[in-house]
C-alpha cells in the first residue's frame with residue numbers, strides 16, 4: 305500500500321467539503337477520483353498532497369503519517385506559469401524549488417522536455433503556448449523530481465480532443481512507473497486509463513472499486529414494454545416496477561427490482577389481457593451507471 309487515507313474531513317466555515325473520505329492506493333495503481341463540480345475532489349487531492357491539513361482523519365503515505373512531499377508530484381487544476389519564461393527556464397526554476405540536485409537538473413529538464421514533446425518549444429515563451437502545451441509542461445514539472453505518487457487535478461478537463469489524447473497518452477505511459485491519482489468529472493477519461501475509481505458526491509464517497517464492478521454492482525438493466533392497450537395506470541401499480549417513464553401511454557421504460565421479475569411481469573400482462581407488441585432490454589453503459597450513482 306503506497307497511500308491510505310482514513311476518514312478525512314475538511315470543513316470551510318460551515319460547509320463540509322470532504323466528509324469521512326477513505327482512499328487507498330497500491331503501488332503503480334492508477335485511480336480516478338470522479339464526481340460532479342463541488343463534490344470535494346480538489347480538497348481531497350490537496351489534503352493528500354500535503355497542501356491542506358485535514359480537520360480530522362489520517363493519511364499514511366509510504367508507511368508514515370507525515371506526508372513526504374519529495375515523493376509526490378502535484379499538478380493543480382489551474383497551474384500558473386510566468387508567461388515571459390521559456391519552457392526550459394520554467395522547468396529549471398521548478399526543479400530548483402523542488403530540490404532537484406543541481407548536477408542532475410539539466411539532464412532531468414531535457415528528459416522531461418522530450419517526454420512532454422516540448423523539445424522544439426523549449427526556448428519559446430510559455431505565454432504563446434496552447435492549452436495542451438501548457439498542460440504537458442505542467443505535467444513535466446510535476447515529474448521533475450521523479451515522484452512515487454503523481455496527483456493530477458482535472459488534468460484533461462480544459463483541453464481540446466488532441467490535447468486530451470496527448471495528456472492521457474502520457475499518463476498511460478507513466479502509470480507503469482508510478483502510482484497516479486487524478487480527478488475528473490468525465491467517466492470516459494477514467495475508463496481510458498485507470499484501474500479503480502472513487503466516486504465523490506457532496507464530499508462523501510458514493511462508490512469505490514474497480515471500474516468493471518461499477519455496472520455490475522450498481523445497475524440492473526432497463527426495459528421497454530409496448531402494448532396495444534394503455535399501460536399508464538396498470539404498470540404504475542406493480543410494486544416491483546421502478547423508475548417508470550411513459551414516452552407514450554402505451555409504451556413504458558422502466559427498471560425491475562430483480563432480474564427475474566421480467567417473467568412475472570410478462571405473466572401478469574397476459575393474465576390481465578394486455579397484448580404485448582414489444583418487450584426489449586436496454587443494455588446500459590458504464591456512463592449510465594455513473595450518472596445513476598451521481599443522481600441518486
Ligand SMILES: Nc1ncnc2c1ncn2[C@@H]1O[C@H](COP(=O)(O)OP(=O)(O)OP(=O)(O)O)[C@@H](O)[C@H]1O
Pocket residue numbers: 316317319320321339340341342343344345346347348381489
Ligand atoms: N478555500 C475554500 N473556502 C471555502 N469553500 C471552499 C474552499 N475550497 C473549496 N470550497 C468548497 O468546498 C466544496 C468542494 O470544493 P472542491 O473544489 O473540493 O470540489 P471539486 O469537486 O474539486 O469541484 P470542481 O470539479 O468544480 O473543481 C465546494 O462547495 C467549494 O465551494
